[in-house]
Amino acid sequence: MRVAIIGGGIIGLAAGRELLLRGADVTVFDPAPGGTGGAWHVAAGMLAPGGESAFEFPYLEPLLAASNELWPAYAAELGEVGYDDAGTLSVALTADDVAEARREWAHQKLAALTGSQVRDREPALSPRVRAGAFAPTERQVDPRKVVAALRESLSGRIVPRLVGELSGVADEADAVVVAAGCGTAALTGLPIRPVKGQMLRLRGEPGLIAHVIDGVADGRHVYLVPRADGEVVVGATQEERSDRALTAGGVHDLLRAALDLVPGLAEHEITEFTVGHRPGTPDNAPILGRLDDRTVVAAGHHRNGVLLAPITARLVADLVLTGVADPLIDAFTPRRFGCA
Ligand code: GLY
Numbered sequence: 001m002r003v004a005i006i007g008g009g010i011i012g013l014a015a016g017r018e019l020l021l022r023g024a025d026v027t028v029f030d031p032a033p034g035g036t037g038g039a040w041h042v043a044a045g046m047l048a049p050g051g052e053s054a055f056e057f058p059y060l061e062p063l064l065a066a067s068n069e070l071w072p073a074y075a076a077e078l079g080e081v082g083y084d085d086a087g088t089l090s091v092a093l094t095a096d097d098v099a100e101a102r103r104e105w106a107h108q109k110l111a112a113l114t115g116s117q118v119r120d121r122e123p124a125l126s127p128r129v130r131a132g133a134f135a136p137t138e139r140q141v142d143p144r145k146v147v148a149a150l151r152e153s154l155s156g157r158i159v160p161r162l163v164g165e166l167s168g169v170a171d172e173a174d175a176v177v178v179a180a181g182c183g184t185a186a187l188t189g190l191p192i193r194p195v196k197g198q199m200l201r202l203r204g205e206p207g208l209i210a211h212v213i214d215g216v217a218d219g220r221h222v223y224l225v226p227r228a229d230g231e232v233v234v235g236a237t238q239e240e241r242s243d244r245a246l247t248a249g250g251v252h253d254l255l256r257a258a259l260d261l262v263p264g265l266a267e268h269e270i271t272e273f274t275v276g277h278r279p280g281t282p283d284n285a286p287i288l289g290r291l292d293d294r295t296v297v298a299a300g301h302h303r304n305g306v307l308l309a310p311i312t313a314r315l316v317a318d319l320v321l322t323g324v325a326d327p328l329i330d331a332f333t334p335r336r337f338g339c340a
Pocket of ligand 1: 303
């Protein structure tokens, strides 16, 4: 079966690799096959099924959990992709922050720890941190390494082409997978919008922090994702905007919260500022399913594109190759928005 994948971001590449492994003749169309324009390039790579589960869309949690279970083996297959299972410490600075965080911890069924208990696990945390919780199954991977490995697995099959209309690939494929992130809206009419995120990358002595830190400090949310080489990814704003401006307020809020929680980061060098756009849907859950007999959509992964890549790849490959949808996919159909 000839399968055209539209979009060479993490979702399109993961689907392409899976289809190729299952015997399909795969071509991925992307305007810049070796480029860094995708949301994956900005993303920190938190694999956080609990911390990123939306209260408002109950079907998302089982999907996030199922993909999280796939990640250890998936990362091993891909090679050295920065997979790290030290776990995540969710922390709160002030009494108000603790009150907000406790709701999250209860939802995730995590036991609350005192400030000194979280500092026992992560000594670089500020003495001002009042409370926290440890989530051992919330891990991290480096999305830039993941994409490099996925590109390698699809070597020679990623074609530099901007697909402006689905009919443009109609004659070249038996099945089409639309995985164009925010660009999926223009191709399909599906309601996918850009949700801006500003991020920073810092660099210092490796080992200042060992866990992913997901924190709230004076009402400012931040996550800190430490890599083995001393890089710390600091994220992220969440703004209903489509511009690419790095703003004083955005950077201030991220740095302020980061330094309030881990004062030692003040000595780190700022090595990168990035702005990206998460592809969001009206319920902020992905759109997975058939648009028509030939076309499958896998887009709108919002805050969870990296986490959901392995399960999305499997579900899409099942649908394309067998025509049978796993029940897990039902809730994510494009039909929920009156499409297809
Ligand atoms: N998953 C983290 C973010 O979207 O900022």
